[in-house]
Amino acid sequence: MTSETNSDHLPEKPRRRTLLGWLWALLGLLACIELGWLTGSILKSRKPIAARRQGNRLIDAGRVESFSPGDVKAIPEAMAYLSRLEDGSFIALSKTCTHLGCTVPWDQVRQRFVCPCHGSTFDRTGSVLTAPAIRPLDYYPVRIENGLLRIDIATPTRRETFDASQTTRV
Ligand code: FES
Incomplete structure (x- = not known):
């Protein structure tokens, strides 16, 4: 059986x-x-880290005339955004959220940076619009050489508020 x-x-x-x-x-x-x-x-x-290690701290971000006031463009080699403000000046912003370090994408429809992790939002100057982040996005110095925009990625600068001295004028 x-x-x-x-x-x-x-x-x-x-x-x-x-x-x-x-x-x-x-x-x-x-x-x-x-x-x-x-x-x-x-x-x-790790591309920007590699660029830094090679001493390549100036990242080309395009020509001045390729940006209209209000434009925000991602510059992947710099792990940053280049934002042209309404007055024509430029500011380069870190992609790293100041809350807990997530990468923050630009939302073209809402015209703001929206962090996918906890919902902080930032305007085109990097200033906080919505908590939990309490500090603006860090920024990098921008140089203009013969009409070419270059972002100096050596040192992201921490700040408590936005002011015009953080921008570069044409
Ligand atoms: S890491 Fe961006 S809101 Fe928390």
């Missing part, structure tokens, strides 16, 4: 093993894809 019961289940075991084998292979493949994506993200985010 026992042998009949065992023989009934014999074809089931190899099928289960095969299914488990496929599941493990699929999980392994997903883990490899995620690892590759993570490695790519880390290497990409």
